[in-house]
Amino acid sequence: MSNTRIRPDIRDFEPYVAGRSIDEIKAAYQLTSVIKLASNENPLGTSPVVQDVICKNASLAFRYAQAGNPVLRKALAEHLGIADTCIVCGNGSDEIIDLLIRVMARPGVDNVVAFDPCFSMYKVQSKLCGVAFRQAPLNRDFSFSWDGLLQIMDERTRIVFVTNPDNPSGYAAPASEILDLARRIPEQATLVVDEAYIDFSDPLETYSMLRLFENASNIVLLRTFSKLFGLAGLRLGYGIMPPDLADYLMRTRPPFSVNILAEKAGIAAINDTPFIEATRTTVLKGKEQLVRGMEACGCKVYPSQANFLLVKPPVDPARVCDALLRKGIIVRPLGSYGLDDCFRVSVGNAEENERFLHALGEVVHGS
Ligand SMILES: Cc1ncc(COP(=O)(O)O)c(C=O)c1O
Structure with missing residues (x-):
């Protein structure tokens, strides 16, 4: 062709x-x-517990999941102590990254910013959506240069991605610094904090934005089942965001992107202490x-x-x-x-x- x-x-x-x-x-x-x-x-x-749940539900593979995965959203909401209207599940957090860019950034007009280097899917998805992708260098020791990141933002910046802890360095910034960044970014921009690895940070309370994200209306958190929960192959992730933004993602997302086995496995995994x-x-x-x-x-x-x-x-x-x-x-x-x-x-x-x-x-x- x-x-x-x-x-x-x-x-x-x-x-x-x-x-x-x-x-x-x-x-x-x-x-x-x-x-x-x-x-x-x-x-x-x-996890053996989750394997058991997957096996027991194997016969349901012919069924569509309930559109929008309300049971999983509710289970996650209870687990995290937040409202289920703040949660959107996806086929890995990759899908939430894609949806956020498509819902918020206009092709050929807006831009997305992140550090350099960063997790490559931010760039891949921005480019696929026809949205300009800008990067600001990390400091030499891989710590975050907030001023450098702020310098490349303008009135067309719609999304700012920060990975915390960062990939590929493992560096993590305290949540208080990230909240400070959220207060300094341009008004129309949303700060997306990718917490794929947050559960390995120690102490968690220092680094996780979960208890702070409601202090600003422009913050989204990304989480995945691929790391701590050991379900990379099932493809399950979610975003935590203000309910009005979650509503737009729920309206635009493919209804069955999280399959029925991933949903059952996810619910079992969060309870498998x-x-x-x-x-x-x-x-x-x-x-x-x-x-x-x-x-x-x-x-x-x-x-x-x-x-x-x-x-x-x-x-x-x-x-x-x-x-x-x-x-x-x-x-x-x-x-x-x-x-x-x-x-x-x-x-x-x-x-x-x-x-x-x-x-x-x-x-x-x-x-
Ligand atoms: C920083 C970061 N975000 C997101 C992802 C993707 O996660 P998922 O498997 O949920 O799509 C990864 C995977 O390695 C990652 O490193």
Whole structure:
């Protein structure tokens, strides 16, 4: 088909670069055992309680979910202590990012701003919506330069994305600073705080905007079931926002984008306190294990409030990532984030972390 049928601004579209899959690496390198520490998934896998719920409801897969997922919204509202009218569920928080841009930013007129580097879906979705995407550099230590971000906003800025804790650095700003930013952004702009990794921050009350977001009318929070709740493959996320904005998203969102199994699994997952606690403990301990081990290999490891670490190795990172792949370990190269001298590693379980550290030692010391 001739590409003249495609929108000119889409012809050179650069897709999201996803972490490579276990099956892909097994096939490429003829390996039988591969571990994936590339996409910040849950180190404990899927909770057995949630697996049970998915199996018990498998026969419902032929049904549409109830449009708009009211039961899930209610369960989340109770869990979070907020009104269900503030919550919109989506097919991963990716869908909420897409909806927010489409509902608030006018193609060819408005702009969206974020830091550089940032989670790439903000750019991918803005571009797909025909909305200009502007970025302000992070400080050298990956902390947030609020003044730098404010400088690139203007009267056409509709959305400001801040990821807290940030991806790919793991840096987190206190919630009080973010509330301060919300009070300084232009009047027509909305501050979207992506809290995909917030449950790993410690102490949570310092970093989470949940108890502060009602102090300003221009704040949206994004949450996902892909990390703490171990449901990345089911695709479930949600936004927390003022009810009038939630109403527009509810009106425009595809009615069945959250499927019936994701809905049942989500409700079970938020009530599965032992799994939530075990995940948090595994990540906190695993992070210490990885930091110690990687520093012993001569790596610079950035402080992280998330379930992953940004690492500057003492030798070429591209060579490190490639050599690790050959040993059956997938980490995340960061060329697509413009960070050629670093890679990102997700915190795995103790055994995975040990295997990664052993392989990293061999790669760095050349054996
Ligand atoms: C900062 C950030 N936001 C959102 C997402 C997407 O989450 P979901 O799987 O809910 O679409 C990710 C996934 O890695 C992420 O890192």
